[in-house]
Amino acid sequence: MKQAITLRLRIVLAANETQLLQETMCQFAAGCQLVSQYLFDHEFVLDQYALHKALYHRLRADIGLKSQMAQSVIRHVVANYKTVQTQMKSEPYAFKDRYTGQWTRCPRDLTWLRRPLQYRKPQLKLVRNRDWSWLQDDRLSLNTLAKRIRVTPYLHGFEQYLTPDWQLGVATVVRTGAHYFLHIAVTKEIDTVDRPHVKDIVGIDRGLRFVLVSHNGAGQTNFVSGKAIANKRAKYHRTRQKLQRKNTKSAKRCLRRLSGRENRWMSDVNHRLSKTLVSQASPNTLFVVEDLTGIRQQLGRQALTRRELHSWSFFELEQYLRYKAALAGHAVIAVPAQYTSQRCPKCGRIDKNQRDQENHTYHCVSCSYQSNDDRIAAMNLFTLGQQYQSGSNHPRFIKEVIG
Structure with missing residues (x-):
């Protein structure tokens, strides 16, 4: 390719x-x-x-x-x-x-x-x-x-x-x-990584509270907090509001200087995050991410501000990860996001009521497994990566209808 x-x-x-x-x-x-x-x-x-x-x-x-x-x-x-x-x-x-x-x-x-x-x-x-x-x-x-x-x-x-x-x-x-x-x-x-040559799988969940949560085959989970990023974006937002309220010539000059600075800073953050993921991965690693196409339309109905929703640079992070992984001899696939935060990674039960979004916890009523809800999503993405490695061209979770 x-x-x-x-x-x-x-x-x-x-x-x-x-x-x-x-x-x-x-x-x-x-x-x-x-x-x-x-x-x-x-x-x-x-x-x-x-x-x-x-x-x-x-x-x-x-x-x-x-x-x-x-x-x-x-x-x-x-x-x-x-x-x-x-x-x-x-x-x-x-x-x-x-x-x-x-x-x-x-x-x-x-x-x-x-x-x-x-x-x-x-x-x-x-x-x-x-x-x-x-x-x-x-x-x-x-x-x-x-x-x-x-x-x-x-x-x-x-x-x-x-x-x-x-x-x-x-x-x-x-x-x-x-x-x-x-x-x-x-x-x-460059040469692509074939499924039989995949030696490790890393599931990556992206979000606002945690920029990314990764889970690999050794059972290790890494969290990257988004608190510092959210605080800095809020600082940029307050600065722009203050300058726009002044509406003077000097304020407009300052706004022009600030134009693009936030995006360049966020691009640098995504570059460093993707570089760390690729450099720490073992040879021939398969990175599994969620297909977040249309996610802004879906999250627009939830309790998120417009600024939070549109400042989420998940696509840029995925693009950086894709080209850095390809150059390093790894592979990246995008899988459907359905049920990745609702499925228990231990017993496979799917129930949205098992996830407490306010406290960011997950508790399975079937096998009593408990963990952080973002970690649950990363573990399920790891499972979808195993399905792909086993030969499935369209790995996904299907909820069984009971009764």
């Missing part, structure tokens, strides 16, 4: 090169907005050939883009709309009938969009060996609307991905504050 990651390299530019690159990024974003508006006005026909025929000359003449950049604009916008289309299909609109009390789910598509996708932030997509290339003096050659420029990248440990077994791909130029970064997509062909 091919494993893809993104190298985030900071690049150093001269004063005149900064202006050239910034102008190119602004025009590229303007081209993206033109294509986005055209798709919105023409029933979202995501056909690159048709878009090329309709918009290529406008992108060249009106926006001033070069040939390769005009094609990159079309591909980039089409890919974004396809991503939104997939997200809408996976999260249908749900509403409750006030007469019958039943919930109805309506499928969604791109026609539900009230406005086209916006491209206000300057950006630039560069194709390998056409718009950007690596020079012999370890500098990078980047294409702009005026001319090609040479920039110096800061590698900072990314040298391991510049070997011949890694294939360089499309690069994206972004600006964060006063600095410019080049995000380079690299891919590598």
Whole structure:
């Protein structure tokens, strides 16, 4: 299989090169907005050939883009709309009938969009060996609307991905504050871990109270508390509220500085958590996580604030775990989350009343087994991993109907 990651390299530019690159990024974003508006006005026909025929000359003449950049604009916008289309299909609109009390789910598509996708932030997509290339003096050659420029990248440990077994791909130029970064997509062909070669299984339960709880074949359970993370997120939230209430120019400047800082901090936390899981695992380990697709819609009916619900970065943690595990020779599978917190891992009895969510405890009325409810979920995920290792392609728990 091919494993893809993104190298985030900071690049150093001269004063005149900064202006050239910034102008190119602004025009590229303007081209993206033109294509986005055209798709919105023409029933979202995501056909690159048709878009090329309709918009290529406008992108060249009106926006001033070069040939390769005009094609990159079309591909980039089409890919974004396809991503939104997939997200809408996976999260249908749900509403409750006030007469019958039943919930109805309506499928969604791109026609539900009230406005086209916006491209206000300057950006630039560069194709390998056409718009950007690596020079012999370890500098990078980047294409702009005026001319090609040479920039110096800061590698900072990314040298391991510049070997011949890694294939360089499309690069994206972004600006964060006063600095410019080049995000380079690299891919590598790696070997997958077959089921017979799995030597250990680790079940991982993710949540808010505990960021993750892991349980392995030796019976060891590790808890990572989410209290410190929740406190820091609450601190960021209070700071933003305070600055928004002031609504002064200095407060707005401070908000711009804080923009993205919380997300970068949380990404670093997820990186360290996933790295620890992978580094401490034995060779050929199978990590089992819950498939949490649509979990926000399900938890939205519970007693959780909107801020708590949408600041839960469970998907990012899973993505980091997947690529780090693949590079280290491990495997990750996602299994259905049904009954993982209701099933007794000892006798297999499934009863939601056995779990006390307020006190975070679990007590089986059949075999009297007791433990932390998050630990119970991790143990059940370990059991699903055993089912997968035994040959089941769709491991899951099924509740038996008694009587």
